Amino acid sequence: MNADFYQLKALVLKEYKEAFRDKRALMVALMMAFMAPVMIMVMSKIIIEKAIDEPPVYIKFTGAEHAPKLIDHLAKANLLSFADVPNDDKAIWDERNLTIEIPEDYVEYMSEGKPIKLHLQADFTDKAVKPPVRRINSAVREFSLSIGYKRLLLRGVDIRLLNPVKLVEQDTAEPNATFIFIAMMLGVYLMLAAFMSGLSVAIDSSAGERERNVLEMLLCQPVSTLKIVLAKLVGASTIAFIGVVLVLVLTSLSVGFVDLTKIGATFSLDMSTALFLMLLLLPICFLASALQLFVAFQTKSFKEAQSTVGMLIGIPAFIPFVVSMMDDRPQWLDWLPISGQSMIIESVFKGVEVNWLAVGATSGVTIAITVALVLALAQKLKSEKVVMALS
């Protein structure tokens, strides 16, 4: 027993040394993990910008020459003159026909401190006109207030007197679709990280070693093929797991930089959630590496291994996607690897109670499949076919 342990330890140590010393391959492998948080940040930034964006509005002014400061103020709020409308949008804005009339005596009234009447004309029943009208309204009020405040300040009045009551808005809405989208992305990313991070190590330690003629030497040694496979599995899945942990840590750090509250969403990845996800994905890391090793050993060359194993990446990307599309999911999806985990991840992010039975079932099935793959591969390495592929 002890001797077996020492032998396995030496095998695993060697896999670790080889994996961690190939710095360039390691960086590429973990690139995915580094990319994930960046992608999620960029995506949510774009979504937020879209949600609070103010598209340009084109207004037909009459008498604009009387009030250049007002026009400037409106332009800052992206409320522009119809004269500047790009040709593509000309017809639309011509039809909406927003007009603002600035009276001739604007300058005179302004200097005298008399109220000035601006006339805004538009078809107020037109839905498309409503948001621009609202924006024009608030922009004009803002402009008006700023002048009013200055007048009061000049007369020595504290302008805070004008705002005895202030409304502070706090959004308590349920997480919206945007948030669920980010959570789903993260779910798929975690699966991808499990499959992609260990990929190069898995190929290198199987097809790569065969190509470099070191596998034959190893197969001639007094060591069972099961131990060889186990050592390679541990090596590759450790890297895969590091990928998963990196995605989780970096995402939880980077989400802090995005102000999701702007769109009424909150997203946090606390310690306990992250730990649970790591535990949930650990069997997936083993399964991914076992699958990759199994396929890589079947191929005839390193190149073939790279392209064939690369295709396996489709599995983690495709399954969660399909599962999320399904309306009524059959029970057995809970039990299968990848689909089971991706549904659990989904419910974790949605804040739904986690089905512990499903967690146990899907982890159990995943581990069982991994064990079967390892045993089959160990058996295969004893066969002549693998040896024949050596020469």
Next chain:
Amino acid sequence: MIEVNNLHKSFIDKKDKKNTVKALDGLSFTAKDGEITGILGPNGAGKTTCLRTLYGLLSADEGFATIDGISVTENPLAARAKLGIFPDKFGLYERLTAYEQIDYFASIHGMTGKAKKQAIEQVIEDLDLGDLAHRKTVGFSQGQRMKVTLAQSLVHQPQNFVLDEPTRGLDVMSTRILRNHLAKFKAKGHCILFSSHVMQEVAALCDRVIIVANGKLAAQGTPQELCELAGEEHLEEAFVKLIGSDEGVAA
């Protein structure tokens, strides 16, 4: 002691049954302890197939091979534990240092702790690898690679030692070191089996020579006996004559 008895091995092409290669056709020989036994044979004679069967990588269609009386097919791990192998094709783990490679194979052979450390240092000293030991093996010359491979197959002091063309690419100094090493092993009562194409080396080193042709034993004996058998003065001439005749000359 290595014993090979009536080995048969065919490689069958699944699509084209006629395209079958008969690599071994009833090969038998014995390599005794305390002797250096050389295997000679033209390319494609079945030498590597025979050795791979001996390692347990290939299973023979018929016949058996034993190492110190342990059947290779029935108990491959125990049989391999008695073997030191210098294979036909070998590579190194290029991201490991020479010391780490030797350590790796020593550990696989079940060595641990102080005994392992001593054995590694001994073999490094014996093969004059001191300067290279703590360098990564990427960029090693062919000869340096051979030495590291030799070291990793010798580190556990195997009772039986199989070398497939061990001197290719070695310089004179290294070849001498290897020869001395093999002679020492022989004196200690180890069994050494090695294949080579260099006739002078076989003539100088081997106590017994086995000539293999077409998967069969063509002749065996001491280099002297083989020369006499073929009626030639040099082993090279004798070799050509012995494999050239279809009937073979069984000794």
